Amino acid sequence: MASISFRNVTKRFGETLALDDVSFDIRDNAFFCLFGPPLSGKSTILKLILGLEQPDAGEILIDGRPVSNVSPAKRNVAMVFQNLALFPHMSALDNVRFPLVERGIDAATIRARVSDVSDKLHIGHILHKPPAQLSGGERQRVAIARALVRDPVAYLMDDPISALDARLREETRVELRRIQQDMGKTLVYVTHDQEEAMSVADGMAVLESGRVRQIGTPEELYRHPNSTYVASMLGAPAMNVVPMALAARMQLGAGPAGAASLGVRPENLRVARGPGARIAEVEPLGGFTTLTLDLEGTQMRATLRGQPQFTAGEDVTLRVDEGRAHFFDGAGQALA
Amino acid sequence: MTQPIAAPASATPEADTSEEKRLGLWLTLPAQLLVLFIALFPICMQIYISLTDWSPLDGIPWYRAYELWIGLLNYVDLAGDPRFWSALWRTCIVMAICVPVQFFLGLGLAILFVDDFPGKRVLYSTLLVPMMVVPAVAGYMFFMLFQSGGPVNDLLSLFAGRPVTIAWLSDPDLALFAVIVSDIWQWTPLMFLILLAGMVSVPQDQQMAAVLLGASWTRRFFTIVLPRMKTIIIIAIAIRVIENFKVFDNFYIMTGGGPGVATETISIYIYKVTQQELIWGYVAAIALAILIVLSIVSALAINKMKGAK
Amino acid sequence: MTRITLENLGRDFGEFTALANMDLTIADGEFVALLGPSGCGKSTTMNMIAGMLEPSHGEIRFDGRNMNGVPMAKRGVGFVFQNYAIFTHMSVRDNLAYGLKAQGVGRAEIARRVGEIAELLQLSPLLDRRAAGLSVNILQRLAIGRSAVVEPSIFLMDEPLSNVDAAFRAVMRSELKGLQRQFKQTMVYVTHDQLEAMTMADRIAVMDHGKLLQVGTPLEVYNHPADTFVARFIGAPGMNLLPGRVTGGDGAPVIDLGAAGHSGALRLEQTGDILFGFRPEEVVPDANGPLAMQVTAAERIGPRIILHLAAGDHRAKVVLDGETPAPQQGETFRFSVPERSVRLFDAQTERAL
Incomplete structure (x- = not known):
């Protein structure tokens, strides 16, 4: 059980600034997601928490105590690797037992710990099998069991399900969420998939080239992005960000002072037949339909529920849902 | 349609910190020193001996060879030693014939074996047998084959329809041919x-x-297969060039370097000087000269390989 | 610019049937996706169209011409491999020129056509770069350009987006589609991702275990799946299928769904066991609804909420608008399914009724 805090942490690798003055707090028992593109610093944060790297400046606290002098082994933080790193020559049971056996813990305690963890992860029935005979999801759970069996204060996962196919990812992320709730431990989770991040996380940090751009619950970040960057990272299709000059074409007023661009989520764009924009493309996806619109040469996307009858080439009038317009200044910062 | 898109940076492993590098150096230092010692000691000793007129028959231990210091005299002798130059020249000829022939034969076989055909496994194992034969044994084998009353002449007799008695191993030109074949x-x-x-x-x-772009077999071979094999080709040729310089066992057993010095390669020459004439200072000088030549060959190969990557 | 006809096409590997009796006609200029899980036979089909693999039986025809036995170099197909198979030891220019050189096209002509295609694909500034180390979207464009420059009549693509980051896939999808529109070639696209198939293809051929299950436009396969496999495979999440039994006699038959309640009144001819299917997106929250299930998990993903539901052995998923008030985990969710959204399947054959 532990909270994890970064206080103004900076980390360089040679010339590269991997983390630039990063601060955040992860509360105890949270499912915290680090989200950003490749090389934005997510993996560096994990290494710093584990103690595999030392910060050049700033401080890392686990459970309120600075850990700069605590060795990786003493931090008692577990890690589930992207490739899971299960030992292929051992059964699932031996894989799970491994960390305890290595520490010379007595057999009775090991048995109790293993059965406790395997109950919570629902892997009791597959423990006798070697990893090669397990499905992707089962291997995942065994790897998590191995990480949790030694009762770490927190555990970290580096993009653990990106290798699975789309359908299995949808199932696995719900399963991960359930596991985290049942186990009740702080989980720091790295992903570059926005849908996955929003699905699993209690709290998340959006990173860009070593800097934290925004921290909050997925819903806060989705509804109130503080910059065009965060706005563009969450949601698919991404938020439309267009010049303020087009606001009137969507029946909006001038917006707050200093507004340079207007942001509208595709699902907040209402479309009706009439003059205004032209439909460039219709993508019917069954449950919803995505329209690509051409508004005076600017491309916009709208997502509609169901299967409305629009065809490419039609003219439509656009309107933005009440109170759902976002305004950004010239530097891309959100205006209240 | 296609807007320019920010390319996702390819995930590069984050550079090791200098601290880690230092730690790595310390941890491997003992092993590195050992390797250095093993490699450097004989070379230093060789340089030292090559500057003296030392021989084990002189009755003084090698480390006191400085008493017989002659400076660069061995090297001067070497430069004017016709037997050395002829041995070196002969080695180069052997190399210039063996390496290309081996390369093209090997390449041809590789092309054949890259696709499946019936009996591939058996043929494959059979083809590898020569490599596993002890060179000395191979030497004796070819020694027998090329006797004037041996199987090679018998076979030729069969084709010629009359008895053939070529003295393979005692004719200077044919002897060189025979050892090259082996x-x-x-x-x-x-x-x-x-x-x-x-x-x-x-x-x-x-x-x-x-293939789907319409390339013929030859085009595919020369534009895709060969260029992608460049590194391995350089390695294979470098290995054979270096090994050929050191060729000894089967040559020595088949001909003893003879007749006369007709098949005397550099290794056989060194061996003879060491064992029969016992002038070790001179031997050290020869060996060092060869080492320098081979180092240049290796350096060229490594350089080429870097270019290929 | 070629019509592809597959007739009774099949391929066995020893005892294993990779593809059984496939019949499919792909119109000139059409974009058809072969969609299915790994091992469904989609790649086998494509490899046979390309000529990398000979069929065990049946025929492949291009514009009516039988292609069986025609070597792949002579079929005039462009193939984009899963990992693009770029010649990394060559420059971008040499990659683009490769096919033209192989066909013995003149120097000036090669320069002109390579220049054109590079311009079209925005590769011009990169022409003299070595192909090694280029980013994945550029590699994709290069792979397409390399195939397109020889003007094949058919384009085949083997899961070209499977190695691409999730965030980047959407961009690549729209780029690919745009390119196909420009080249107007007949396109066969292999994928296991239903979203790729739905967003790009004119028609989707859904396959499983070596069999072609259904062919239709994206909306046809979504709205009227031929069987339960297609129903589950298309859509994210896929269609819910609850086993039930028709009860209620002649007056107003309903499907009894046990612990989950019942379907509500339906016009039905069937009796006995049946599979009750509905799309997660078409559910209506309804405090008086005939269906009630417990919420086991609730995912809030931007504009939508995915509820995971359970009642007895029944499992279902529901997608709600992010704006509607959603029940919490552990609560009971009551809902109804409009009759036009109900899809029924035979409990034994799993075929649509």
């Missing part, structure tokens, strides 16, 4: 094995892509 027999399999490994590792889908 070397090719023994080492083509290694070349084949290395080249086959290289050929198999050329990505299959790239070859498929070339």
Whole structure:
């Protein structure tokens, strides 16, 4: 059980600034997601928490105590690797037992710990099998069991399900969420998939080239992005960000002072037949339909529920849902 | 349609910190020193001895060889030693014939073996046998084969329809031919094995892509397969060039370097000077000269390989 | 610019049937996706169209011409491999020129056509770069350009987006589609991702275990899946299928769904066991609804909420608008399914009724 805090942490690798003055707090028992593109610093944060790297400046606290002098082994933080790193020559049971056996813990305690963890992860029935005979999801759970069996204060996962196919990812992320709730431990989770991040996380940090751009619950970040960057990272299709000059074409007023661009989520764009924009493309996806619109040469996307009858080439009038317009200044910062 | 898109940076491993590098250096230092010692000690000793007129018969231990200091005299002698130059020249001839023949035979076999055909496994194992024969044994084998009353002449008699009694091993030109044949027999399999490994590792889908783009076999071979094998080809040739410089066992057993000095390669020459004339200071000088030549060959190969990557 | 006809096409590998009796006609200029899980036979089909693999039986025809036995170099197909198979030891220019050189096209002509295609694909500034180390979207464009420059009549693509980051896939999808529109070639696209198939293809051929299950436009396969496999495979999440039994006699038959309640009144001819299917997106929250299930998990993903539901052995998923008030985990969710959204399947054959 532990909270994890970064206080103004900076980390360089040679010339590269991997983390630039990063601060955040992860509360105890949270499912915290680090989200950003490749090389934005997510993996560096994990290494710093584990103690595999030392910060050049700033401080890392686990459970309120600075850990700069605590060795990786003493931090008692577990890690589930992207490739899971299960030992292929051992059964699932031996894989799970491994960390305890290595520490010379007595057999009775090991048995109790293993059965406790395997109950919570629902892997009791597959423990006798070697990893090669397990499905992707089962291997995942065994790897998590191995990480949790030694009762770490927190555990970290580096993009653990990106290798699975789309359908299995949808199932696995719900399963991960359930596991985290049942186990009740702080989980720091790295992903570059926005849908996955929003699905699993209690709290998340959006990173860009070593800097934290925004921290909050997925819903806060989705509804109130503080910059065009965060706005563009969450949601698919991404938020439309267009010049303020087009606001009137969507029946909006001038917006707050200093507004340079207007942001509208595709699902907040209402479309009706009439003059205004032209439909460039219709993508019917069954449950919803995505329209690509051409508004005076600017491309916009709208997502509609169901299967409305629009065809490419039609003219439509656009309107933005009440109170759902976002305004950004010239530097891309959100205006209240 | 296609807007320019920010390319996702390819994930590069984050650079090790200098601290880690230092730690790594400390941890491997003992092993590195040991390797350095093993490699450097004989070379230093060799340089030292080569500057003296020392011989084990002089009755003084090698480390006191400075008492027989002659400076660069051994090297001066070497430069004017016709037997050395002829041995070196002969070694180069052997190399210039053996390496290309082995390379093209090996490449041909590799092309054959890269695809499946019935009986491939058996033939494959058979082809590798020569490599596993002890060179001395191979030497005796060819020694027997090339006797004037041996199987090679018998076979030729069969074709000629009259008895053939060529003195393979006592005619200076034919003797060189015979030892070259034995070397090719023994080492083509290694070349084949290395080249086959290289050929198999050329990505299959790239070859498929070339075929689908209409490339003929030859075009595909010369534009995709060969360029992608460049590194391994350089390695294979470098190994054989260096090994050929050191060729000894089968040559010595078949001809003893003879008749006269007709098959005396550099190794056989060194051996003779060491064992029969016992002038070790001089031997050290020869060996050092060869080492320098081979180092240049290796450096060239490594340089080429870097270029290929 | 070629019509592809597959007739009774099949391929066995020893005892294993990779593809059984496939019949499919792909119109000139059409974009058809072969969609299915790994091992469904989609790649086998494509490899046979390309000529990398000979069929065990049946025929492949291009514009009516039988292609069986025609070597792949002579079929005039462009193939984009899963990992693009770029010649990394060559420059971008040499990659683009490769096919033209192989066909013995003149120097000036090669320069002109390579220049054109590079311009079209925005590769011009990169022409003299070595192909090794280029980013994945550029590799994709290069792979397409390399195939397109020889003007094949058919384009085949083997899961070209499977190695691409999730965030980047959407961009690549729209780029690919745009390119196909420009080249107007007949396109066969293999994928296991239903979203790729739905967003790009004119028609989707859904396959499983070596069999072609259904062919239709994206909306046809979404709205009227031929069987339960297609129903589950298309859509994210896929269609819910609850086993039930028709009860209620002649007056107003309903499907009894046990612990989950019942379907509500339906016009039905069937009796006995049946599979009750509905799309997660078409559910209506309804405090008086005939269906009630417990919420086991609730995912809030931007504009939508995915509820995971359970009642007895029944499992279902529901997608709600992010704006509607959603029940919490552990609560009971009551809902109804409009009759026009109900899809029924035979409990034994799993075929649509």
